[in-house]
Amino acid sequence: MRKRSIIGAALAVTALGGAAAWGGVFANAAENDPRAETGRAVSEAAATGTLKLPTGDVVRLSPGGGIDVEPAAGREDVGFVGQTALDGSDDVVVVPTDMLDAIRSGDEDPRRYNVSRLLAAGHTDAANVAEAELDTRDYAGFVPAAQQAKASEAAQELTVSVSDRSGGVPDESLVVWMKEGTDESDVIAIGKDGTGTAELEPGDYLIMTVTINDANETERGETVYGYTPVTVGEEPAELTVDAAAAAPVSVEVEREDAELEEHLLYIEAATETSSHGTFEFMGADSDAYLLPQPGESDFEFNFIYQPVLTGPADAAEPYAYTLAFGEAGSLPADPAYTVADADLAVEQTEYQDLGVELQGRQCDYPRVWEDQFFLFAQCVDRAFPSQATNLYNAAPIQWDRTVEAGLFDADKELTEGFTSFSGETALPAGPAERVIGDGPLSAGVPWLGRTGDTIWGRVSPVESHAGETVTLVGYETSTATLSRDSEELGTTEDLADFAFELPEGDQGRYTLTAEATRGTDTSPFAVQSSLEWQFDSATAEDAALDLPVVTLESEAVQGGWADRGEPQEITLGLASMENSAESMGLEVSYDDGRTWTEAELEGDTATLEHPDDAAYVSLRLTATDTVGTEVTHTTIRSYGLR
Structure with missing residues (x-):
């Protein structure tokens, strides 16, 4: 497990x-x-x-x-x-x-x-x-x-008994009472004999139960989920939760050599103002079961089942089913699912490195219904570079997908490398391709706002905007400085979360600069970055600062490398919330920024012819947008040549 x-x-x-x-x-x-x-x-x-x-x-x-x-x-x-x-x-x-x-x-x-x-x-x-x-x-x-309010004289004792599917006492139990028509709820502690009690006021209740038996050397594990109604009247009441009535939760896929890797089940009873739910990540050695939905209830029921199945470890073409099945408003009467490949998004994914072979992971979070509160990740390990086929449920289910590659600490947090995120993506059924980790690398999109006389936000020194956005993580040094009319207003080493306090009523032309350096343990690229924005701002109650960046795309750059001997087209764009570019410029350096040559643009595209002895291409990008914001971004070793 x-x-x-x-x-x-x-x-x-x-x-x-x-x-x-x-x-x-x-x-x-x-x-x-x-x-x-x-x-x-x-x-x-x-x-x-x-x-x-x-x-x-x-x-x-x-x-x-x-x-x-x-x-x-x-x-x-x-x-x-x-x-x-x-x-x-x-x-x-x-x-x-x-x-x-x-x-x-x-x-x-x-x-x-x-x-x-x-x-x-x-x-x-x-x-x-x-x-x-x-x-x-x-x-x-x-x-x-x-x-809880003190129990009245009318309160009665409710005794709840739970068992596993064979009638024995489960290893672990979670029991919660919920009163119909209210947001009142509390835990019922279950003893080692499988029973527990609570003093409850007369009324109708829903009892949520989760009973668990861990897998061992001789038996598979089992977890039984469900809700059971009970009425408390003028006498003590008893409730026995019949786990044997639960239906198995399972999935059958088309590929015969696919094996269950892990699965997750979540159930929820919700009102307009509160939600009571439970979930469990299970290994392939445990089975899940679901009790029938209660009859009439003030609660609305929601359900998610997320299995991951993979092909043989030694398969010539690795693949993984990352699936999600759900219902909003009810629990399924038959939670045994069958799915054909033709009904899924079948994505051929290429996991590229950025000049250094890395290990990492891919985590996928499905959104089964709108406003789903919790998102549950199903993660698989990936090598960079590698290729795999990933099969997902097609629309209307949406996916938040995160890929991380690089160096991880003892808590498996990414400390250096790169990450890619795509959010709320509805995938069409059928074949598709996905490439992660291209280039060229340049400045990342900043997030800044102004609240009163505070300018706050974050700056991302290096990203790739070719296809899926890739963000580099882990910098040896970093600084950000805010000034106005050559007067420094604040500086920080934290580019991820900063706030500059300004003089009361301050306004005018501001300059935000950011500098960062990186080592080469996870990539030889983007070893030094410099970002600058000149923009106008005044006191605002709560406003975004639209600081654009110049984006780069070039099909010639794959995994951070381009062919030295071939002419290379590179296309510029402007990432902005509302504004467009009045002008853009591109300069190129082949000696890590010691000398620069202006590249000629035809529209938004330049064609570069690289020197025979060049190893890396450094880029300086400039732009002025329609409201006069000026940007200059320099990336030393934006990509390499070979």
């Missing part, structure tokens, strides 16, 4: 923390501007982070509501149970299953597993947080407790 995570969620339907600041500002990005494609991820960047648990396992809150768990070395078979706080804070708490007993007995502190709260406080290692800095709220089990 690779990893297992279970998240039981009681979520308020609200935007994530950074959405108001970023999403609204960049909502009107033009279609030709990469900001239009990646706005969702950037708008929710404030909700992301990585926390190391006291056990050494890592929990990652990803852009767009994603949750991912990376077990520590030697703990790959440990399960992970999670839940959001029941006090309305929506804090995400994730606990390894081998720590549940210690938390229940008081030997382990659940506050060190509150991922949201610790990340919000700036912590990255839960074990090292001082006692005085931990959460001060009361906890019920391993989550902040709900503030």
Whole structure:
């Protein structure tokens, strides 16, 4: 088993923390501007982070509501149970299953597993947080407790009994009661005998249950998901959840040698203001089952099943099915799926390096219905360079797809290399091609805004805009400086998240410069970058700053290399939210920027003839847009020649 995570969620339907600041500002990005494609991820960047648990396992809150768990070395078979706080804070708490007993007995502190709260406080290692800095709220089990009203004299005891499909007591259980017509809910603790109790006011309830048996040497694992209705009246009530009534959740594909690699199942009961759900990442040695949908209910049910199947490891042509099946508004009566290749997007993908062979991964997040709160990643390892066939569900399902290649730290975070993201992509059925990692490399699209007298944002020193945007990660040095009329207003070494405070009412002609250098461990290209924008700005309540960049495309550059002996066409464009280019220019250097030659443009295209002894091509790009913003971007070793 690779990893297992279970998240039981009681979520308020609200935007994530950074959405108001970023999403609204960049909502009107033009279609030709990469900001239009990646706005969702950037708008929710404030909700992301990585926390190391006291056990050494890592929990990652990803852009767009994603949750991912990376077990520590030697703990790959440990399960992970999670839940959001029941006090309305929506804090995400994730606990390894081998720590549940210690938390229940008081030997382990659940506050060190509150991922949201610790990340919000700036912590990255839960074990090292001082006692005085931990959460001060009361906890019920391993989550902040709900503030329930004191039970009235009319309240009655509900006893819930759970079992596995063979009638035995499951290894682990998650049980939550939800009162119909309200947002009231709470956990029911299940004992080692498979029963638990709760004092509930008379009324109709929905009981969410997840029962789990881990796989072992002789038996496959099983997880049974579902909702069961119960009414609490004037007498104590009992409910027995019949796991044997659950239907298997499965998939059958066309290629006979495909084998299940891993799968994920998510169910959700939602109202207009809250959502109660659970999910689990399962290995190929565990089976999933789903109880029938309850009859009449105030809750709306949602369902997602995400299996990944792969061909033989030694196949001449590697392939992977990355699939998603879902229903919004109901649970499927028969969750056994069959799919033909002709109904899928069959994508031939080329994973190119940028001059150095690398290892990496591809993570795909399907959007099964509109406004889906959580996105669940299914990841596969990839070598760069390599090729593979990827099969996806076609539209209307949309995909957020991330590729990372390079050097990773102990927590498997990318520290140097490159990444590519394509968001909310609906793929047509049929054959397709995808190439990742081309070039040439030049300045990345910045994200800047102004709120009052603060200019804030981020700068990406190096990207490729040929096809899918590729962003380089990991810089040895970096600085950004903001000035007005030659007066320096602020400087920072953090290009990813900065804010410059200006004098009250400040306005005029500003210059933003950014400088960055890179090593050559993951690519010999883009070793030095220089970016400059001159633009007009005045105090604004909340406005985007439309700082354009000159983009480059050249079919002659593949994987960062072009043929030295062939004339090369290179096409310039302007990535801008609203404006177009009044003028553009291109200069070329073959000696790492010591000397420059202006290239002649015919329209937006130049034809370059390279010297016989040239090894790298450095580019300086200039442009002025229709509102007078001036840009100059210099990339030393934009691509190589061979």
